[in-house]
Amino acid sequence: MAKTQPKQTLTEEEKKKQIYDMVDNLVKKSHVALDQMANFTQEQVDKICEAVATAGEQNAYPLAKMAVEETKRGVVEDKTTKNMYASENIWNSLRHEKTVGVIEEDKELGLTKIAEPKGVIAGVTPVTNPTSTVIFKAMLALKTRNTIIFGFHPQAQKCCVETGKIIRAAAVAAGAPADAVQWIEEPSLDATTDLMKNPGVQTILATGGPGMVKAAYSSGKPAIGVGPGNGPSYIEKSANIDRAVYDIVLSKTFDNGMVCASENSVVVDDEIYDKVVDEFKKWDCYFLNKEEIKKFEEHFIDPRRGTVAGPVAGKSAYEIAKLCGVDVPKNTKVIVAEYNGVGRKFPLSAEKLSPVFTLYRAKNHDDAFRICSELLDYGGRGHTAGLHSSDKKIIDEFAMKMDACRILVNSPAALGGIGDLYNNMLPSLTLGTGSYGANTFSHNIGARDLLNIKTVAMRRDNMQWVKVPSKTYFEHNAANYLRHMPNVNRFFIVTDEGVADQGFADEITDIISKRRGQKEYEVFKAVTLDPNTDVIKDGVHRMNIFKPDVVIAIGGGSVMDAAKAMRLFYENPEMSFEEAYQKFLDIRKRVVRFPKINGVQLVCIPTTSGTGSEVSPIAIISDAKTGIKHTLCDYALTPDVSIVDDQFVQEMPKRLIAWSGFEALGHAIESYVSTMATDFTRGWSLEAIKIIFANLKNSYDGNLAARKQMHDAATIAGMAYSNAFLGLEHSIAHTVGSTFDIPSGVSDAIALPQVIRFNSKRPEKLAMWPHYSVYRADTDYADIAKAIGLTGSSKEELIEGLVQKIIDLAQSVGIKMAYKDYGVDQNDFEKKVDQLAVEAYGDQNTVTNPSAPLISEIAQLMRDSYEGKNTSINK
Structure with missing residues (x-):
């Protein structure tokens, strides 16, 4: 008779290797099943889940009885209810949920969401709710085309295995792969730990004691675990x-x-x-x-x-x-x-x-x-x-x-917490505790948590707009509209000393005096060139005393900008200046929302032909403390009425004609090449450009017809940049001009050639979110050149021709093309230029420049502008 071989005793290392290999084999088989389920349709998945739910419900009592007998805990009848809940209520909540392929599609927003499984799931179950948790987790996994490998609690191994067998048989009969649901046959802490840490496991779904949940979170894998309840x-x-x-x-x-x-x-x-x-x-x-x-x-x-x-x-x-x-x-x-x-x-x-x-x-x-x-x-x-x-x-x-x-x-917590029975919460047997309980999830866990959601986002063409004052009156003596303007009787007239000395404010008060019925007015003439916050506060104080229902701004850009700010802060005293000038990428999504202007109307009457402020949502206001110019931009600032009356520019000084003319030209050119330019705005921009090149010199020389044309062109350019916005030229002109007391139009003229040359080269840093498909500034500049009659064999020739045309026009109206020619000390400039470049970068206009500039590039453009590089004006 043969001798019986003694049973080989394994070392600890060999035992661990055996456990690891056993777990790894389960994971490999699970991946095969995962690949088989990858192409399942929603209908196939739902058929499998309904079969699992049916099997769970049909076996609710025997499984509950097994659980109580094995664990020596709980009540058979209640565990039966739990098993039925895990089958019936959970499946009812999942029945109509899309978990395969395209699960959401919004054609209007251009968004499509596609559901994909997370992969192989390690399912850890507790001794307290063993069989119901197995049903619940298996159904979640199958509904989402995941495969699951269970690590059962050792004290509930037999009843959980029986549950797994019933579920697997039902799933396989309905078309699921045999290894979609598996479990560790010989439970141990090492086996469960190896399962959670196996490289082939993608997610852990853990329910159990604090130690097991902590182990799941420490495994290095995405884990869905729950914390203890001491409710x-x-x-x-x-x-x-x-x-x-x-x-x-x-x-x-x-x-x-x-x-x-x-x-x-x-x-x-x-x-x-x-x-x-x-x-x-x-x-x-x-x-x-x-x-x-x-x-x-x-x-x-x-x-x-x-x-x-x-x-x-x-x-x-x-x-x-x-x-x-x-x-x-x-x-x-x-x-x-x-x-x-x-x-x-x-x-x-x-x-x-x-x-x-x-x-x-x-x-x-x-x-x-x-x-x-x-x-x-x-x-x-x-x-x-x-x-x-x-x-x-x-x-x-x-x-x-x-x-x-x-x-x-007002409900029993045990039955209310799991959802659906006493409330409309998602039914679940895994309840997240959020960061309060050191948990990732704060809701009742459902199918969505076991899905990778891919979002397909189609390129979006945002709705665009054209916003201008509701009424614009033009032609000679158009200011007479004020005699009949409805629903107002308290007129707060904002102007400056220079305009008042010309008698223009008196002309407005004379028109108001001819109105029928009650009327009162007050003239505020303390606006200064480049108004600052102290001027605005003074005006708001006067408005608080007078209580106007309409503000009339008559003057240049400074006056109109001041009036816009005064109305804003009069109607919204809680708003701060700092909030008002915050930079934005999209005016509709700015961090600080401008409040709506409801009570006081604003009428703007320009007495210069350049700023376009009479139709714009922009105000340039300096901080009285720092001296820095800030751009306030929001459609709440747009005047209600603009009056473009050339009677107010017939006696304009020659230098002001030149300065304001180049301000208008800068508006027209920059709005044409802006990243926000559209077919609606480019027509305005180009028409203004043609009018200015044809009429600025004649207006400068005293031709009144040309002066009227320039007055109209400034407003047309204003309508263009009000909707397309501007660019880097204005950012540089604002910062350098305000720092060294250089008039806006002069600063525009000096910076414009340098910025055109910069923008017309393929950019180092591309502009974000332009309203066109690809970079086009070089083509836009060339089109401008053609529109004003220039010729050239290439874009480069046309663009340089445009630059020279600008320089020649500036020279013809007495503007020098270098900052150094306006008394700016070179040492002082060099000390400040790097900080000025930072400020220009932060200017709102930089956002819509067709080439996204680096701060170092802005500083170099400022240096080129200081020297008047390649402007040929000094020949």
């Missing part, structure tokens, strides 16, 4: 006491309190405390005396961990009492310990997972909130808090103050 429930004095007590007893006895959302403590207002106690006693709740509480503190809680002792969880109240050495009636439903503290010194204040709770008497609702918060902090942060109240104010305040992701109002 309080507050019975507030306005509550329906009978219903509140009934709900809590139901919740605590359901599966012997093993749902993690169930009430662990109850806090009651002093006024109703005795009534609540009496009602609990009617429902066979046993109240421990002081000696019995001490026994419970000794035996109920594990002193090392400070949580419920292992043998206690899920037992009946009668069994728990015996374990703790306390005699209670056999019909006891729940054991209650009246308590007055929270924390390690008060052991029973911890999570209990059993039909036991602590009861607290609160002096008032503030005291109750404090106790509830302390209970959550002691092992239950983020999970669940219950409230029984009919006071909406209390409900709202409780919800705001509790660090819990589920606030359950």
Whole structure:
């Protein structure tokens, strides 16, 4: 007879290798199944899930019975309900959810969302809710075309394996791969750890004790885990006491309190405390005396961990009492310990997972909130808090103050927390606790959490606009409109000393005086060149005294800009200057929203032919403290009425004609090449350019017809840049001009040739989000050259011809083409140029420049402008 070979004893390393290989083999098979499911349709997936749900429901009782027999915890009838819930309620919530391929499509927004599985999931299950959790997690995985490998709790291995077999058989019969649902046959901590850390596992779905959940999060994989629950429930004095007590007893006895959302403590207002106690006693709740509480503190809680002792969880109240050495009636439903503290010194204040709770008497609702918060902090942060109240104010305040992701109002927490039964929350058996509980998710976990959602975003062409004043009046004596302007009678006239000395303000008051009916006016003539915040504050102060219903600005750009700012801050005193000039990329999405102007109308009448401010949403205001010019830009600043009356420019000084003419030319050219230019605005820009080149010199020389043409061109250019905005030339002109007291038009003329040359070269840094497909500034400049009659064999020749035409025009009206020619000291300039470049970069106009400049490039352009590089003016 052959001798029996002695059984080989494996070393620890060999055992670990054997476990690893076993787990790795499961993962490899799972990936094969994953590949097979990749092309499943939604219909195929739903057929499989419905089969799983049916099998789970049909076997709800035998699986529940197995679970109770194996774990020695819980109630068969309640576990049956849990199994049915995991099958019926969960499938009902998933039935119509799209989880395959295109799940959302918004053609209007050009967004499509595509669902893809995360991959192989490691499913960790608890001893408290074993079979129902297996059904739930398997169904979530299959619904999302994931495969799942379970690591069951060793104390519930047999019932979970039986559940897995039933689910797998049903899924396979409906078309699923055989290895879509697998499990570790011989459970161990090493096996579960290897599963979670295996490179082929993409996601961990963990439900269990704090140690296991922590291990899942420490695995280096994306993990969906839940935190412990030590949820309080507050019975507030306005509550329906009978219903509140009934709900809590139901919740605590359901599966012997093993749902993690169930009430662990109850806090009651002093006024109703005795009534609540009496009602609990009617429902066979046993109240421990002081000696019995001490026994419970000794035996109920594990002193090392400070949580419920292992043998206690899920037992009946009668069994728990015996374990703790306390005699209670056999019909006891729940054991209650009246308590007055929270924390390690008060052991029973911890999570209990059993039909036991602590009861607290609160002096008032503030005291109750404090106790509830302390209970959550002691092992239950983020999970669940219950409230029984009919006071909406209390409900709202409780919800705001509790660090819990589920606030359950007037319902049993165990059944309310899992969703669907007592409320409209998503049904789930995995409840996120958010960052309160060191958890990624704060909601009830569903199918969406096991999907990779791909977003297909089509290029968007945003809706564009043209916004100008609602009324624009032009031609000689158009100012007479003020004689008949409706719905106004208190006129606040904003101007400056120079305009007032010319008699223009008197002309306006004369027209107002001829109005019928009541009329009053006040003239504010303290506006200065480049108005600052002190001027604006002075004007607002005067407006607060006068209470106008219309502001009339008559003057140049400084006056009109000042009037815009005065109206803004008069109607919105809470808005700060700093908020008003914040830079933005998209005027519709700016961080600080301008309030709407509702009461006071604004009429702008230009007395120069350059700024276009009479039709623009822009105001240039200097900070009185720093001297820095800031661009305020919002359509709330747009005048309601513009009056373009050439009677006010017939006696304009020659130098002002030259300066304002180049300001208008800068507006027209920069708005034509702006990244925001459109077919609607380019027509205005180009027409203004042609008018200016044809008429500026004649206007400068005294031709009144040409002067009228220039006045109209300035407004046309204003309408263009009001909607297309400007560019780097204006950013440089603003910063350098304000720093060294150079008139705006002169600064525009000096910077314009340098910026055109910069923009017409292929940019180093591309402009973001232009309203055209590809860079086109060189073509735009060449088109301008052609429009004014220039010729050339290439874009480069046309662009340089345009630059020379600008230089020649400037020379013809007495403008020098270098900052140094206007008394700017070179040493002073060099000290400031780098900071000026930073300020120009921050100017709103830089955003829409066709070439995105670097700060160093802006500084170089400023240096070139200082020297008048290649302007040939000094020949």
